[in-house]
Structures are given as C-alpha cells and as structure tokens.
Amino acid sequence: MVVRIQKESHSSSLEMRVVSVNWAVKYRHEIFGNAEVKMRAIQNFKDTERAYAEKIGLKIHEMGLDRDHIHLVLQWGPAISISEVVRLLKGRSAREMLRDFPKLKREKFWGGHLWSPAYHFLTTGTADVVGSHRKIPKKGQ
Numbered sequence: 001m002v003v004r005i006q007k008e009s010h011s012s013s014l015e016m017r018v019v020s021v022n023w024a025v026k027y028r029h030e031i032f033g034n035a036e037v038k039m040r041a042i043q044n045f046k047d048t049e050r051a052y053a054e055k056i057g058l059k060i061h062e063m064g065l066d067r068d069h070i071h072l073v074l075q076w077g078p079a080i081s082i083s084e085v086v087r088l089l090k091g092r093s094a095r096e097m098l099r100d101f102p103k104l105k106r107e108k109f110w111g112g113h114l115w116s117p118a119y120h121f122l123t124t125g126t127a128d129v130v131g132s133h134r135k136i137p138k139k140g141q
Helices: 035-056 082-100 102-107 126-133
Strands: 008-010 013-015 017-024 059-065 069-076 120-123
Touching: 017 082, 035 059, 035 069, 035 082, 069 082, 082 102
Parallel strands: none
Antiparallel strands: 008 013, 017 069, 017 120, 059 069
C-alpha cells in the first residue's frame, strides 16, 4: 500500500506532521472482539476525520483495531498539538461509543471513561510511514 502524504501550506510555512499513535481501552477490556462495537468505532473515527478535515487538516492514513487497543497513522496541520488531536479523537469516540452501547457503559465503563489516559506516539517521516503501515492492518486479524 502506498500512502500519499500531503504537504500542507499554512501562510508562509509548509507543514507535514505525520504521527503513528496508539492507545488502549481502559482496563484493557477486549471490546473490539465484538464485531458491532469494532465497526462502530471505525465509523466513528472516519466521521471525526471528516468533521475536522478542513478545520485542522486531520487525515487518518491508516487505522487498525486490536481487541483492546487502536493504532492510527495521522496527519494534521501545525495549529494543534498531538495531545489536542488525541484528546479530540478519544473524547468524541468515547462519548459516541458509550452513548451507542449503554450496556458497555453499565458493565465495564461505569466511570464514563472508555480509553486509558495514556497514549504512545512516534513522529515519522514519509519513508517510515510506508513501512509502519504494513503492520497496522494485520493487527487483530
């Protein structure tokens, strides 16, 4: 798979921020073993990408969900930090997932937190992105 990284122009600068990021479900509950939950999560992240594509230049190049965590390769513009992008993705997805699956909230996430507070990321150049993408779709399959 060839990944097309877009260089974004912002006033007088040229920015290309590409990051591989992953985070876990709180308590490592294996909620993505349920196909319906997994498909809804994928759709939720795609909806978030569309909602923020123009505003911050958000682009999800790759996404992979394992039973208890998610892997994303993201790109966005310079006006926002990695922590803000992760907060946006985690917050919106948690709200919608817990709303759509009230049984999950009652049985596993009664505190209202779907995701572990931690995340891991690696900044990457275009050469590294192509190599890292080959691993992501195979996770959880």
